Every structure is written in structure tokens, then in C-alpha cells.
Amino acid sequence: MPKRPPENPPSSFQVSRRTFLKTVGVGAAATGLVAQGARPAETAILGPDAVPFTLRVNGVRQTVTVEPRVTLLRALRNHLGLTGAKEVCERGACGGCTVLFDGEPICACLMLAVDAVGHEIMTVEGLGTPEKLSPVQAAFVECDAFQCGFCTPGFVVASTALLNKNPTPNLEEIKAGLTGNLCRCGTYSRIFEAVRTAAERKG
Amino acid sequence: MAEQRAPSFQVKVGPVENPVILEVHPAPGDIKPWDLDSRLTQVTGRHPRLEGAQKVTGRAQYTYDVRLPGMLWAKMVRAPIPAGKIVRIDTSKAERLAGVKAVWTTDAKQVRFAGQDIAAVAAVSQEIAEDAARLVEVQYEPGPFVTSLEEAMAPNAPLVFGEGQAPAPPNAPRNGNVTGPVVPPQLGTVRGGSRGDIEKGFAEANTIHEATYRLAVHTHAVLETHGVVAHWEGDQLTVYASTQGVFQVRAGLAEALGLARRQVRVITEHMGGGFGSKLYPSAVGSAFAIVACRLAKKAGAPVKFMLDRHEEQLCTGNAPGALMAVRLGATADGTLTAIHFRSYTEGGIGQSARTGGPAGNIYPQCPNVKLEEYEVATNAGPTCALRAPGHPQGAFGFECAMDELAHRLRMDPLEFRRKNDSHPFRRFYYDVGAKAIGWERRNTVPGNPPGVKKRGIGVANGNWYVLVREAVAAEVRVHRDGSVELFHGTQDIGTGIRTALAVIAAEELGLRPADITVHVGDTRFPPGPTSGGSVTTNSSGPAARLAAHEARMRIAALAGPLLKANPEELEFADGHILVAAEPARKVLFREAAQKMPGEVIGCLADRKRQFETVRQDLAATQFAEVEVDVETGVVRVLKMVGVNNCGIPINSLTAENQLIGAQIQGASWALFEHRTLDRNVGTMVNPNLEAYKLLGPADMFEAVAIFTEGANAGNNTSATGMAEPVFVPTLAAIANAVFNATGVRLRQLPMTPDRVLAALAEAGKGGKA
Numbered sequence: 001m002p003k004r005p006p007e008n009p010p011s012s013f014q015v016s017r018r019t020f021l022k023t024v025g026v027g028a029a030a031t032g033l034v035a036q037g038a039r040p041a042e043t044a045i046l047g048p049d050a051v052p053f054t055l056r057v058n059g060v061r062q063t064v065t066v067e068p069r070v071t072l073l074r075a076l077r078n079h080l081g082l083t084g085a086k087e088v089c090e091r092g093a094c095g096g097c098t099v100l101f102d103g104e105p106i107c108a109c110l111m112l113a114v115d116a117v118g119h120e121i122m123t124v125e126g127l128g129t130p131e132k133l134s135p136v137q138a139a140f141v142e143c144d145a146f147q148c149g150f151c152t153p154g155f156v157v158a159s160t161a162l163l164n165k166n167p168t169p170n171l172e173e174i175k176a177g178l179t180g181n182l183c184r185c186g187t188y189s190r191i192f193e194a195v196r197t198a199a200e201r202k203g
Numbered sequence: 204m205a206e207q208r209a210p211s212f213q214v215k216v217g218p219v220e221n222p223v224i225l226e227v228h229p230a231p232g233d234i235k236p237w238d239l240d241s242r243l244t245q246v247t248g249r250h251p252r253l254e255g256a257q258k259v260t261g262r263a264q265y266t267y268d269v270r271l272p273g274m275l276w277a278k279m280v281r282a283p284i285p286a287g288k289i290v291r292i293d294t295s296k297a298e299r300l301a302g303v304k305a306v307w308t309t310d311a312k313q314v315r316f317a318g319q320d321i322a323a324v325a326a327v328s329q330e331i332a333e334d335a336a337r338l339v340e341v342q343y344e345p346g347p348f349v350t351s352l353e354e355a356m357a358p359n360a361p362l363v364f365g366e367g368q369a370p371a372p373p374n375a376p377r378n379g380n381v382t383g384p385v386v387p388p389q390l391g392t393v394r395g396g397s398r399g400d401i402e403k404g405f406a407e408a409n410t411i412h413e414a415t416y417r418l419a420v421h422t423h424a425v426l427e428t429h430g431v432v433a434h435w436e437g438d439q440l441t442v443y444a445s446t447q448g449v450f451q452v453r454a455g456l457a458e459a460l461g462l463a464r465r466q467v468r469v470i471t472e473h474m475g476g477g478f479g480s481k482l483y484p485s486a487v488g489s490a491f492a493i494v495a496c497r498l499a500k501k502a503g504a505p506v507k508f509m510l511d512r513h514e515e516q517l518c519t520g521n522a523p524g525a526l527m528a529v530r531l532g533a534t535a536d537g538t539l540t541a542i543h544f545r546s547y548t549e550g551g552i553g554q555s556a557r558t559g560g561p562a563g564n565i566y567p568q569c570p571n572v573k574l575e576e577y578e579v580a581t582n583a584g585p586t587c588a589l590r591a592p593g594h595p596q597g598a599f600g601f602e603c604a605m606d607e608l609a610h611r612l613r614m615d616p617l618e619f620r621r622k623n624d625s626h627p628f629r630r631f632y633y634d635v636g637a638k639a640i641g642w643e644r645r646n647t648v649p650g651n652p653p654g655v656k657k658r659g660i661g662v663a664n665g666n667w668y669v670l671v672r673e674a675v676a677a678e679v680r681v682h683r684d685g686s687v688e689l690f691h692g693t694q695d696i697g698t699g700i701r702t703a704l705a706v707i708a709a710e711e712l713g714l715r716p717a718d719i720t721v722h723v724g725d726t727r728f729p730p731g732p733t734s735g736g737s738v739t740t741n742s743s744g745p746a747a748r749l750a751a752h753e754a755r756m757r758i759a760a761l762a763g764p765l766l767k768a769n770p771e772e773l774e775f776a777d778g779h780i781l782v783a784a785e786p787a788r789k790v791l792f793r794e795a796a797q798k799m800p801g802e803v804i805g806c807l808a809d810r811k812r813q814f815e816t817v818r819q820d821l822a823a824t825q826f827a828e829v830e831v832d833v834e835t836g837v838v839r840v841l842k843m844v845g846v847n848n849c850g851i852p853i854n855s856l857t858a859e860n861q862l863i864g865a866q867i868q869g870a871s872w873a874l875f876e877h878r879t880l881d882r883n884v885g886t887m888v889n890p891n892l893e894a895y896k897l898l899g900p901a902d903m904f905e906a907v908a909i910f911t912e913g914a915n916a917g918n919n920t921s922a923t924g925m926a927e928p929v930f931v932p933t934l935a936a937i938a939n940a941v942f943n944a945t946g947v948r949l950r951q952l953p954m955t956p957d958r959v960l961a962a963l964a965e966a967g968k969g970g971k972a
Contacts, residue, residue: 077268083267083268083270084262086265088892089891093891093892123261127260130257131256133260138259141251141256144251144856144860146697147860147864148426148427148475149254149259149263150476153259156259179901182892182899185864186898188900188903189905192900
């Protein structure tokens with residue numbers, strides 16, 4: 001919690017988008033620019049065709065070329081090959097697509113990729129590797145905190161965010177911290193145990 | 204070489220509290236089963252999953268994650284009406300959209316549920332496929348429909364199926380939308396079913412309880428939606444499928460597409476949940492996989508066809524709702540004399556699971572039982588298997604009725620069950636579970652605790668069967684450097700079968716599970732079972748053990764000369780091969796492997812047939828503690844204790860996980876899950892995960908999983924399945940706890956606050972009507 005993208009985009013949003021438009025390949029972006037009479041002259045309208053822009057994901061700057069309507073989740077999965085985050089409910093009800101947005105857990109299915117420009121995105125892939133698991137990831141394996149594992153990337157990211165904010169959560173705080181995520185196999189109690197295990201290790 | 208003489212072995216099996224010595228007769232070539240006297244170092248341990256690191260880092264590749272060069276995305280157009288005729292399908296606008304590469308349209312003329320396949324498109328991106336689907340124009344001639352069980356049973360209800368079109372058993376009597384009574388299938392070799400004379404039984408009874416129970420349709424709501432990626436290379440088809448049965452998908456696709464089975468390869472590396480809904484080539488209510496293959500052929504490119512959440516909730520199956528009339532009789536001392544169980548299941552356009560299993564099988568010594576099971580067709584998505592098909596529903600009706608009868612008899616519900624129970628394992632569950640839940644804390648007078656938040660404790664039993672797929676095989680390959688691989692064509696649906704097979708092979712070879720690289724989920728491997736009905740571990744495990752055992756014999760033959768000992772004198776432990784009588788004489792497993800003449804020793808073993816065992820039905824018992832707020836009607840589960848036995852558990856860590864998971868899925872059904880159809884337009888109101896509510900972290904309770912110690916022979920691992928029985932008692936255990944808390948019986952699930960308040964008001968115990 002909260003798993004929805006910020007209600008009001010960061011105040012730099014409009015500026016940053018303009019800035020970004022100035023800095024990206026003008027030729028490609030220009031085809032997507034349509035002036036709209038009623039709006040301030042400097043407000044850019046993107047699309048509908050694909051436009052290139054740069055996302056900062058897991059500490060690496062990567063350029064994607066997608067239609068502006070493409071969600072952050074689909075950009076990550078279908079264009080950057082980061083398939084850890086899952087599209088499960090498609091509307092922010094299950095947390096399967098949870099990623100960190102400037103450190104905050106959000107549902108990547110509810111945000112457009114272009115709105116992530118200028119922000120730090122961290123996916124489950126960025127938290128650890130099979131060879132070098134993060135403490136949360138290691139605890140999930142050890143406690144057998146999953147079955148099919150489809151919800152696991154979302155839970156791992158949400159648990160990481162929870163522990164970053166509250167390194168020693170009690171059970172009720174763990175439940176509250178993970179309440180935006182769903183698991184159908186029914187492994188919640190194991191997940192809580194994993195979060196506590198990771199917290200103890202860190203502490 | 205397999206010995207041709209049938210072996211016989213004496214084994215010590217049954218519950219550890221009351222073991223029996225059985226002489227068992229496995230098939231020729233099989234080996235002595237593990238039993239209560241076996242010294243096991245890996246089996247029964249707590250082993251984290253071998254694929255864990257892949258899953259927690261997002262590296263595990265599910266079907267949904269497969270990306271191939273040039274891959275297209277497909278999208279289905281589904282019927283928005285529940286019944287009628289398809290007049291015209293016009294795909295021309297969709298075909299003209301830039302990026303669209305192929306379209307498909309149905310041959311069906313009739314619509315029977317809102318969600319039926321109508322047309323599909325394949326396009327270069329997910330977004331364009333979605334656009335194109337919206338451009339398909341379909342003209343329907345809407346017809347009359349019926350969406351609720353009760354309305355469908357009415358004399359003049361619109362007919363869902365015309366003459367001879369219903370999927371129900373052809374010989375069962377049919378009356379309007381109602382088919383039955385249907386003859387239940389024989390599951391395993393269990394006692395039970397209709398027997399004796401219920402009229403005589405009710406005449407002998409001092410106390411009779413009769414009531415009607417009702418529960419809603421439950422959708423599987425698997426997190427990875429159904430889907431495939433279809434890829435043609437010439438006339439060779441490779442399909443990545445999110446399935447519970449790679450061989451079943453291969454068979455279904457080969458037949459639908461007119462291909463030889465050798466032309467079709469199906470791969471399932473990781474799979475995001477099935478619960479019975481992924482037992483089909485596509486899904487019970489959609490042919491998307493076949494369509495994906497056709498679109499891929501037409502477009503000359505791989506096609507990814509994953510359903511979206513909305514579709515998943517509509518057409519991939521569900522557990523039928525049920526209306527159950529239960530009548531039970533007992534003598535004054537609590538001996539059951541008669542069971543009459545009549546049920547009507549709500550299966551949409553599908554063939555419903557039977558709900559009579561628990562009533563017929565949990566208390567087999569009840570002499571008089573009559574089961575009458577009817578299927579009712581409605582214009583709704585078809586039902587299919589869901590985790591112990593029909594049994595959670597049936598146990599809800601039957602085990603709630605048992606509780607009500609105990610109350611009328613003024614007996615402790617646990618004592619009443621114990622009195623009528625003869626199951627060799629379950630007899631020992633009662634004390635274990637009662638202690639773990641604190642049974643003595645229950646309200647001896649239900650509903651008497653003071654205050655607004657009332658707590659109560661309930662119990663219920665469940666049952667399932669030892670089901671086995673015998674025609675499976677496994678291959679173990681030992682390489683020259685001592686590394687070991689195991690190949691088996693089952694698939695890991697989340698139960699941890701990869702790890703279980705590694706544990707079994709490691710036990711035979713004196714290695715650690717992590718030393719065994721297990722490959723599953725590919726039809727190029729030796730045949731494995733479809734994972735459904737709690738068959739996988741006890742079908743696959745014995746084949747894996749035999750293959751590993753053969754590898755052990757081959758390695759022992761190489762180690763013998765190194766240790767100057769006969770192979771029969773050797774033991775395998777801790778990565779070594781040692782002389783049993785003189786453990787200091789040893790070589791490393793890999794040193795022996797280096798003596799192999801070639802590069803690889805491959806050992807392929809068929810599973811041998813299942814043989815006699817302690818008992819062929821599986822028992823589960825669950826206890827629930829709840830808190831009911833009589834002002835708001837909110838029911839919270841505080842604690843659940845599940846007691847179970849699965850013979851020798853191969854991996855206790857993952858087995859307990861399944862038991863806990865069953866409690867959670869059951870609690871979710873008991874309290875929240877309710878597929879809701881709009882009776883005016885016939886569409887689903889909540890085909891999503893925010894209005895179709897699943898139990899979430901905030902609703903979580905203390906979940907206790909207990910496996911009693913025992914061995915159940917029947918195969919060389921002495922393991923049975925366990926994922927179905929543990930799901931059967933949950934609904935009734937929670938409902939019985941709600942009664943114990945409030946003194947008011949809720950006979951309808953889910954127990955939503957409105958229903959709780961209405962029931963309390965009706966009983967004059969607070970709440971509001």
C-alpha cells in the first residue's frame with residue numbers, strides 16, 4: 001500500500017515531458033505532436049503512433065519506442081524483456097505488476113510508460129539475481145512463500161518496499177503493507193513469515 | 204534388467220499410532236516400498252523448491268512470458284449475450300487495420316452463454332489486437348435465456364439445450380434443464396455410494412435432521428490466465444501452454460488440427476495456477492489454443508494468445524454452485540442410521556461435478572444411504588473440475604447437516620463424528636486437531652458468548668480417493684562427471700513436483716536434491732501424468748524412484764571394483780558410495796561415475812502398477828475458529844487447523860504449503876467468492892478481481908497444517924496425493940464455527956455480512972432484516 005500511481009503526477013511532470021520531447025529524436029517525436037487549440041501552446045500531445053523515449057529501469061537508461069497509450073507494465077514486459085512483473089487483473093486490484101516508482105510500490109498496469117520518464121523504476125529483476133538473491137528473495141525461497149509463483153514478483157517488490165519503510169514490522173503492519181497483493185494458491189502466512197525472516201536478517 | 208517374477212514384500216504401514224504389517228505384491232521389476240521402518244534422509248524433509256531462485260527474481264518463464272521473434276498477439280471477440288443466434292460476423296474492418304495479420308471466425312450458429320468464442324484476430328502488438336477485436340462487427344438474434352439455478356428448474360424455463368444437445372450423460376433422465384439422477388463415476392476403489400434402505404434407516408432413527416444448503420458458483424480465478432504461444436516450423440508445431448497436462452494439450456491439438464502427435468510438442472516450463480481449469484487443450488468454454496494454432500499457420504508467424512482477466516472469469520470453467528437437500532437420521536446414542544443426499548448443481552452449459560462423494564464415503568459404516576444427483580443447465584459459462592470436484596460443495600451440505608444433527612442429539616459434534624468414523628487414519632486426527640485448535644474453548648451452548656464480537660469453533664471432515672496414472676515413466680541420466688538429470692513429462696503447477704522428484708532420486712542415489720537437475724513440462728520427455736485429482740506425486744514419484752534405483756545399480760556396479768566389494772554390499776549416502784559393513788571404505792559418487800564406459804548412463808523406468816494398500820480413500824479433518832460481529836455481520840476466520848495424512852510425505856515443506864493454501868482458498872469461498880450474473884441481461888457482473896473478491900492478506904488467519912505420521916504403501920514411495928482432500932472440509936468447518944459462535948445456522952455461502960445479519964434477525968438474535 002499504496003499500490004496506485006500517485007494521483008497527481010509529480011509537479012515537474014509537464015515540464016519534464018516537454019523537456020523530454022525536446023531532447024528525444026525530434027523527427028520521430030514530431031510526427032506525434034499535434035497542437036490543440038484550447039490548450040497552452042507548449043502542452044504536447046503524443047501519439048497515436050509510437051514515439052521513442054528513455055526510461056530508467058533498474059539503474060539503467062533504456063530507450064523504448066511505443067505508442068503513448070502503452071502502460072508501463074507492457075513497456076517493461078513487451079519491449080524491455082522484463083517479464084517479472086505480471087499482468088493479472090489489469091486494473092490495480094491484485095498487485096501482480098508491482099514495481100518501485102521512485103521507491104514507492106505502484107501497479108505498473110495503471111501507469112502509462114511515458115509518465116515514468118524521469119523517474120526511477122525498479123522491477124523484481126533489479127532487486128537480486130538467482131545467484132545473488134536479496135534478503136527478501138532469499139527468505140521467500142527458504143520459507144517456501146509461494147506455490148505457482150505467479151504473484152511472487154509482486155509480493156517480493158511490495159515486501160521490499162514495506163521493509164524499506166518499516167524495517168521491523170509486526171504482523172498487522174505486514175498484512176497492511178501487503179494488502180494490495182493477491183495470491184490464489186494461498187501462501188499468505190508463508191509470505192508473512194518470509195517478511196519477518198528478512199526483517200530479522202536485516203536487523 | 205527387470206526381474207520377471209512378481210515380488211512380494213512385508214511392509215509396516217498405516218498410521219504410526221496403529222501400524223499394520225502388510226504383505227504387498229508389486230508388479231515384476233518394482234522394488235520394496237518405503238515404509239515406517241525405512242531410514243530416510245531426504246524424503247519427509249523440508250526442502251525449499253529448486254526453482255525458487257528463478258521465481259523470486261522474476262526469471263521464471265511462464266507461458267505468459269514467452270516472447271518469440273516476429274510473434275503476433277491474438278485477441279478473442281466474445282458473445283455479449285447469453286443466448287441467441289449468430290446472424291453475421293463481419294471482420295472486414297478489423298482485417299483492414301494496419302498490423303492485423305490473420306482472423307478467425309466461429310462455425311457455431313448458436314450462442315449459449317455470454318463469453319462464447321465468436322471471432323479472433325492476430326496482430327503485431329497487443330494493443331492493435333485489442334483495437335482490431337473492437338472492429339469486428341457481429342449481429343445476433345437474441346433468444347430467451349435463464350441464468351439462475353432456481354429459475355432454470357422452473358417448469359416453463361427457457362431451454363438452454365435443445366433435444367440431444369446437452370453435455371450431460373445421455374442415459375440420464377432429462378426434464379427441461381434438469382438432468383438426473385445421474386450415476387456417479389467410480390473414483391478409485393472406494394466404498395460408499397447409495398446402499399441399504401433409507402426408509403428403514405429413518406424408521407430406526409430417534410432423531411432426524413433435514414435442511415437445504417446452497418452455495419454460489421466459485422471461479423478458479425487463476426492468476427496466470429489461460430493461454431498459449433503457438434509456433435509452426437514447417438509442419439512441426441511447438442506450443443507453449445499454461446496447462447496442467449502437456450500430453451493432454453498435445454493430444455487435443457493434434458486431433459483438432461489433424462496432425463500426428465509426433466508433430467506437436469507442448470512445453471510448460473512454469474505455470475501460474477490451474478486448480479482444475481487447465482485440464483483441457485484450450486479451456487472448457489473456449490477453443491483459444493486451437494484458434495491460436497490456426498492463426499499462426501495463417502499468418503506464418505508465432506502467435507501468443509493469452510486470455511485477459513475478463514475472459515478468464517467467463518469461459519475457463521468454474522466450480523458449480525449447488526442446492527443440496529440433506530436428510531440424516533441417528534439413534535439416540537449418535538449412530539447414523541440413514542443418509543439421504545439430493546443435490547442440484549449449477550454448471551452453466553457444462554457437465555457438473557458430483558457432490559455426493561462426501562455423503563456417500565466419509566462414514567462408510569452407515570448402512571443406509573441414498574444419493575440423488577441432478578445437473579441443471581443455465582446460460583452461463585461451463586463448469587469444470589475444481590480441486591476435488593463437487594466435494595467441497597457436497598461436504599458443505601453434508602458436514603453442516605452432521606453438525607446440526609449433533610446439536611439436535613445434544614452431542615459434541617466431534618464425538619458424534621468420532622462415533623461414526625472408522626477410517627484408520629482419521630481416527631487419530633480428532634485428538635491432534637482438537638488439541639491444536641483448543642476444542643475445549645468452544646461454546647458448549649452455541650451463541651452464548653456475550654458481546655458484539657462472538658467467537659466460535661467448528662469442525663468438519665472431508666474425503667478424496669487414491670487416484671493414480673500408471674502409464675507414466677521417468678528417465679534418470681548420470682553423466683560422466685557425476686552430475687545427474689531427471690526427465691519426466693509432467694508439469695509443475697505450483698505443487699513443487701520438480702523438487703519432489705529430486706528428493707526421491709536423491710534418496711536413492713545418496714545425493715542432495717539440489718544435485719539432481721529435474722526437467723519437466725515437455726512432451727519430448729517420458730510420459731507424465733496430467734496434474735489433477737491429486738495424482739501427480741504418487742504417479743510420478745514411483746517412476747522417478749525406479750529410474751534412480753536403476754541408475755544406482757549401474758553406479759554400484761562401477762563402484763564395486765573401486766571398493767573391492769560386491770555391489771550388493773554398498774550404500775549410497777552423503778555423496779559417497781560406501782561399504783555398508785565398513786563405512787570408512789568409500790568413494791565419491793562422481794569418482795564411481797567417472798568409471799562409466801561412455802559419457803552418459805541413461806535409465807528409463809516405467810511406473811509399475813499400484814498395489815494393495817492400507818486404505819484407498821483419503822481423509823481430511825479441519826477445525827475453524829471464527830469471530831462474528833453481530834452488529835456488522837462481518838465474519839472473520841481467526842484460525843484454522845488442518846489434519847491430514849498423505850502416507851510418507853515426500854517434501855513436508857511444500858506439502859504443508861498446499862494444506863494451508865486449501866484452507867485459504869476455502870475460506871475465500873466461504874466468506875467472499877460469488878460469481879454474480881445479471882439476471883436481466885445474462886452477463887457476469889464481476890468478471891474481475893475487485894468485485895469478485897478473493898481473500899487477501901488483511902483477511903488472513905492463523906493457518907496450522909498438520910500431517911500425521913504414517914505410510915500408505917500402494918506404490919514404492921508409500922505416498923498418496925493430498926491437494927484435493929485438504930480442500931474438502933473447509934467450507935463446512937467455517938460454517939459450523941459460525942453456528943457455534945452465534946447459535947444461528949447459515950445454510951448459504953458465501954457468508955456475506957448481509958446474509959449474516961438477515962439470519963441473525965430472523966433468529967431474533969440481533970442484526971437487521
